[in-house]
Amino acid sequence: MNITHLPLNAMRAFLVSAKHLNFTKAAVELCVTQAAVSQQVKMLEAQLGVSLFIRQSRGLNLTEEGSILLPVVKGAFENLSEAMDMLMQGIRREVVSVGVVGTFAVNWLLPRLADFQARYPLIDLRISTHNNKADPVAEGLDYLIRFGKGSWHATEATELFPAPLTALCPPDIGRTMTAPKDVLNYTLLRSYQPDEWSLWLNEAKVAVPKAKLSAIVFDSSIAMVEAAMQGYGIALAPSVMFERLLTEEKLVQPFDIYLHQGSYWLTKLHAQKESQAQIHFKHWLLAQAGAGDGASE
Template identity: 35%
Template sequence: MTIGPAMPSSSSALLARLPSMRLMLAFDVSARHLNLVRAAEELGITQGALSRQIRALEDHLGVRLFERHARGLRFTQEGELLYDFTQRGFETLGAGIGRLTLQAERQTLVLSVARSFALRVLIPRLAGFTDTHPHIHLSLDIHRYFADIASSGVDVSIRLGGGDWQDCHALRLTRDRIVPVCAPSIRDQLRNPAARTRVPLLRNIERDDPSLQADGLGGILSGGLRIDFNDSASMLAAAEASLGVAISRSSLVADAESAGRLVRLTSWEACDGQDYYAVCTERAYRKPAVKAFLDWVASQAPS
């Protein structure tokens, strides 16, 4: 039995008909400018070399693509049709390569953030980071307790403390003072001594220091009323809703003070030796996404 040559596949037949990408690009740029001088400048080749590439493409296809005139080029019917296809082809190819490149460059950044800091400080500002770093995919773990960054897969943990975590890179974000705050309407009420027995103290039972509360209030609240919370974010939301007076960290109330939702009840303030820190392992610190976030968040956090 005689075996003849294999029939070419449809894909190999197509490849045999297609001109090189270099010739197609030369045509596409020339068609966009309709001027060989400007097209050659964009491609970084001589006008003579470009003319030879156009002729080679025309010879390959067996049609004329341009008519040459003193003022430049003019499409033939075949050239105009081909330009319609090369435009769409190069746009599709560019979009595909761009998507692959973006996917390859995209990085995931896992943040473990103390709930009060997340709601009162980080989230209102976070669009500034995502706009500047669209290639970084953020994953936020909002918590009330510390995550073990060495074993949890967290890249950066924003937490309250003294900055003395072992074997970690710790970036101080705030220089907090403890301050008494309330809604403007509550401050106005407290100017009347009779109202001082009716306004409650708002207290975070997991954070607040009773001695600092007493110093901060200075006897202004005399009724002994108290509403307890287990986190500062909900406590401060209650203070903004005119529920009472809160003793809180200056970083957590800075935006509300700027907006006029909270005001200082007195000029008293104190420090408790704790601030918010961005903490990461030395290994995570070498990641470009982590360094980008640390640079950004250090410039954003209020004191």
């Protein structure tokens, strides 16, 4: 049915009649005659080709078709009323577009989004994931959340929290290791940074073998840790991103040794002005991260 031909008066008559299950009471609420309400409902039934009410001497009952239509019509009128109230009060929905490192998006941000939606129901978040490289201008992003040292050209960066790397593996492999050098008995899973395991071994006071370390390279810590849990080797990943798996003992951290390579940062271009919605998101994110308001340039 073409939207321009929707019988709004008839649907409203149906909605109020269904509310009271009585044409007379519906007429009182709508400030029209009982005959007018009845006529509007009959017109809607004729247009749909179905009966919406079972008419009885003591009132009305919804037919199966009426029961199907009622929540749809009720929801449509509620949405229309809400939108009109927002317009009359000068309220409008705002959008905040955020590019997020995939691991951060899935393992940290997603579990907290319900809180943001509850606090800011008129702000719509648009989230896209990236592997620590993105172009905010080309992609139309208000913010980027990424991992690093906090220094990007023409960019304001606010630290969220550090995310040191450590060895992570499934419990069965963890039980076989008694000293940090034991990681060399397994395939070492790492990111695209080739020296990460060598640096971690240095932190652990383990001599780095002269032979090339056996490794599988991933562009995502999520995929790396999943590979570790499937028995492919030992991941070198930020434990702060996998607290749930550690708590559930699907993953273990065999050694209390960390490699500090950077933090997660909320970033935006210096030249970009922030809307009120963007500022709300930033303050919420910093509060969730337990961070301050300091920024580095």
